[in-house]
Amino acid sequence: MDAVSIREVAPRDGLQNEKPIPADDKVRLIDALSRTGVRRIEAVSFVHPKAIPQMADADEVWTRAWHNPDVRYSALIPNTRGAQRALAAGFREIEVVVSASDTHNRRNLNRSTDESLDDIAALIPLVHEAGATLEVIIATSFGCPFEGDIDPARVASMVERVRSDGADRTAFGDTTGMATPRRVKDLLSQVRPELLHFHNTRGTGLANVLTALEFGVREFDASAGGIGGCPYAPGASGNIATEELVHMLEDLGIATGIDLEALIGVAEMAEKMLGRTLPSGVLRAGPRTRLV
Ligand code: ZN
Numbered sequence: 001m002d003a004v005s006i007r008e009v010a011p012r013d014g015l016q017n018e019k020p021i022p023a024d025d026k027v028r029l030i031d032a033l034s035r036t037g038v039r040r041i042e043a044v045s046f047v048h049p050k051a052i053p054q055m056a057d058a059d060e061v062w063t064r065a066w067h068n069p070d071v072r073y074s075a076l077i078p079n080t081r082g083a084q085r086a087l088a089a090g091f092r093e094i095e096v097v098v099s100a101s102d103t104h105n106r107r108n109l110n111r112s113t114d115e116s117l118d119d120i121a122a123l124i125p126l127v128h129e130a131g132a133t134l135e136v137i138i139a140t141s142f143g144c145p146f147e148g149d150i151d152p153a154r155v156a157s158m159v160e161r162v163r164s165d166g167a168d169r170t171a172f173g174d175t176t177g178m179a180t181p182r183r184v185k186d187l188l189s190q191v192r193p194e195l196l197h198f199h200n201t202r203g204t205g206l207a208n209v210l211t212a213l214e215f216g217v218r219e220f221d222a223s224a225g226g227i228g229g230c231p232y233a234p235g236a237s238g239n240i241a242t243e244e245l246v247h248m249l250e251d252l253g254i255a256t257g258i259d260l261e262a263l264i265g266v267a268e269m270a271e272k273m274l275g276r277t278l279p280s281g282v283l284r285a286g287p288r289t290r291l292v
Contacts, residue, residue: 004218006246006256010242023064033266038263046078075095076094076096080119097136104146104147135169135194142187171195172187180202196221200239221239225267268283
């Protein structure tokens with residue numbers, strides 16, 4: 001194995017779980033990330049402003065941000081209306097979420113998992129007609145805060161369904177931080193997505209990545225500084241910190257294309273913007289290669 005592709009999710013997933021910040025700061029964050037060598041950035045989501053006030057200025061932020069031609073930018077959408085906005089804004093990589101847990105899906109999207117899968121099936125032709133691709137992120141793949149364990153066979157059947165409906169890519173999400181190496185092994189030995197989205201809520205984020213690498217997954221989400229949180233545990237850590245992931249992978253001889261010092265600079269900037277200490281060891285201590 002010689003390379004891993006990291007999608008930087010701080011501007012969307014990260015900021016969506018933080019206190020709102022001004023559009024100026026969001027633009028600065030996207031622009032700074034676009035200069036780190038990262039090749040994929042989840043930039044915004046097109047959701048109803050009442051549901052997610054942090055993303056109310058998505059159109060403005062996206063219009064003002066630098067669109068580095070070497071970076072693929074993506075947007076998350078909750079429904080057809082969101083997809084239309086994302087496509088009109090020029091996005092060609094769209095993500096949509098559905099939960100493996102029926103209870104979690106009803107709380108999040110007010111419909112059953114099967115109803116959401118039907119919605120997604122109807123969305124795929126619309127996205128494809130615009131020349132864009134759709135990634136389906138299956139949330140609570142590794143466990144649900146309401147239902148507990150999720151049967152890997154259920155996740156596998158969802159992957160089969162969305163692939164047969166024409167989805168371009170699948171991802172497994174662990175927003176509530178319940179994945180462990182054992183759970184990653186149990187799920188990935190049955191079905192493998194293109195990308196994994198781990199959180200470090202309970203300290204197993206990087207261990208989960210190492211386990212997933214053994215199963216051939218080569219794409220991971222992470223956020224600078226570990227920006228973000230856990231929706232069911234206020235104050236808990238959120239996404240894997242990108243600089244911790246890059247630091248570990250590069251030491252294993254796995255290229256990420258990301259300039260670690262530049263990335264740490266972005267995390268420092270984000271920490272000032274948010275006014276709180278971010279949960280990243282590499283941000284605190286610096287890289288191992290930075291000598292005192
Ligand atoms: Zn996340």
